[in-house]
Amino acid sequence: xxxxxxxxxxxxxxxxxxxxxxxxxxxxxxxxxxxxxxxxxxxxxxxxxxxxxxxxxxxxxxxxxxxxxxxxxxxxxxxxxxxxxxxxxxxxxxxxxxxxxxxxxxxxxxxxxxxxxxxxxxxxxxxxxxxxxxxxx
Numbered sequence: 001x002x003x004x005x006x007x008x009x010x011x012x013x014x015x016x017x018x019x020x021x022x023x024x025x026x027x028x029x030x031x032x033x034x035x036x037x038x039x040x041x042x043x044x045x046x047x048x049x050x051x052x053x054x055x056x057x058x059x060x061x062x063x064x065x066x067x068x069x070x071x072x073x074x075x076x077x078x079x080x081x082x083x084x085x086x087x088x089x090x091x092x093x094x095x096x097x098x099x100x101x102x103x104x105x106x107x108x109x110x111x112x113x114x115x116x117x118x119x120x121x122x123x124x125x126x127x128x129x130x131x132x133x134x135x136x137x
Contacts, residue, residue, distance in 0.1 A: 028119050042093050092125040096123070101117040
């Protein structure tokens with residue numbers, strides 16, 4: 001590896017050290033229901049977001065809370081220290097549709113109605129506050 005390429009790779013690695021990712025795949029609930037929960041915590045400080053999710057009545061909130069705890073653990077593993085209050089924020093969080101299970105339900109006069117059982121993928125990025133301001137500028 002050349003010197004320039006190595007230096008560039010080290011800069012990218014240092015920039016990515018402040019950001020951490022966690023993914024939750026094939027969650028058996030509709031993306032619309034999951035987006036409602038995800039919108040509550042977007043841009044929040046992570047420990048405040050954990051509190052909001054813990055006391056939410058939505059079923060999807062428990063799954064997003066577990067995902068957020070996983071992302072915090074990933075960040076702590078990557079940076080080899082514990083996260084402090086007010087340090088980490090939810091940079092980006094989004095929900096995508098996953099493959100749908102298609103079923104038939106019996107209907108009157110020999111017909112069948114199609115039932116679509118939806119599922120989703122959730123992707124969560126957390127990082128520090130100074131990293132948030134750089135993206136906005």
